[in-house]
Amino acid sequence: MVEFFGSASAGGFRFHDKVANRRFCVSAAGDENRDCLSHFYGSMAIATYQFRSRLHSQTPVLLRESVVTIDHDPRMKPRPPFEKALSIENGFASDIQAFGYNPDDRASRVQPLTLWCLLRQNLYLNDQSEPFLIVHWKHTFDSITVVDVIPGDATQVLGE
Numbered sequence: 001m002v003e004f005f006g007s008a009s010a011g012g013f014r015f016h017d018k019v020a021n022r023r024f025c026v027s028a029a030g031d032e033n034r035d036c037l038s039h040f041y042g043s044m045a046i047a048t049y050q051f052r053s054r055l056h057s058q059t060p061v062l063l064r065e066s067v068v069t070i071d072h073d074p075r076m077k078p079r080p081p082f083e084k085a086l087s088i089e090n091g092f093a094s095d096i097q098a099f100g101y102n103p104d105d106r107a108s109r110v111q112p113l114t115l116w117c118l119l120r121q122n123l124y125l126n127d128q129s130e131p132f133l134i135v136h137w138k139h140t141f142d143s144i145t146v147v148d149v150i151p152g153d154a155t156q157v158l159g160e
Contacts, residue, residue, distance in 0.1 A: 005044040006143040015096070026096065042100015045137075045144040049093045051125075060125040062086070063093040070136075072117035079117065099139035116140045118147070130154065 015024055025036035051060050067082040086093045099117070117139050122131035132155045136147040 001050075002045055002047045002146060004144060005046075026098075040098070040100050042098060042141045043139065043144045044100075045097040045146075047095045047097065047135075049088075049095070049123075051088055051091050051093070060088050062126050063088055063095075064124040064126075065095060066122045066124070066131075068120050070118050070120050073115045076115055076117065097137060097139070097144050099144060100141060114140075 015026070024032045026032055027035040049063060053060070063086045065082075065084050065086070069079045072078060086095065119137045119139065121135045121137060123133040123135065124131050130152055132152040134148075134150040134152070136149075138145045138147050
């Protein structure tokens with residue numbers, strides 16, 4: 001499930017994880033509870049993944065992501081690749097996608113609001129070497145959209 005928040009404006013980049021019942025904030029680099037943004041303008045999407053195993057002993061405990069920019073507005077600096085591991089708690093993991101700027105940062109205020117980038121996100125479970133899912137995202141200041149979702153070679157779609 002993906003929740004989309006276009007043209008978001010927040011006094012801080014703070015979140016509440018309902019599954020783990022914890023509150024946290026995020027920095028511009030994606031670090032939790034360190035150098036958190038005091039203001040944010042842009043778009044966000046929160047992807048929530050639910051995992052169920054046929055055998056409870058094999059329920060995954062870690063969701064790893066690797067994100068690379070595959071194309072971007074020529075006025076932007078290329079983003080470095082991004083990797084992060086998320087704990088899967090009670091069968092759920094959430095991933096925050098954000099594209100925006102801090103209006104307090106003088107340099108970011110002069111950026112035109114038409115900037116965009118396309119990202120490829122590879123998702124892995126535990127220590128798998130091949131992704132179980134590949135997601136292509138388009139980020140703009142007004143919206144974040146899912147462009148394509150490609151299951152990995154060993155991924156099977158199961159009915160509800």
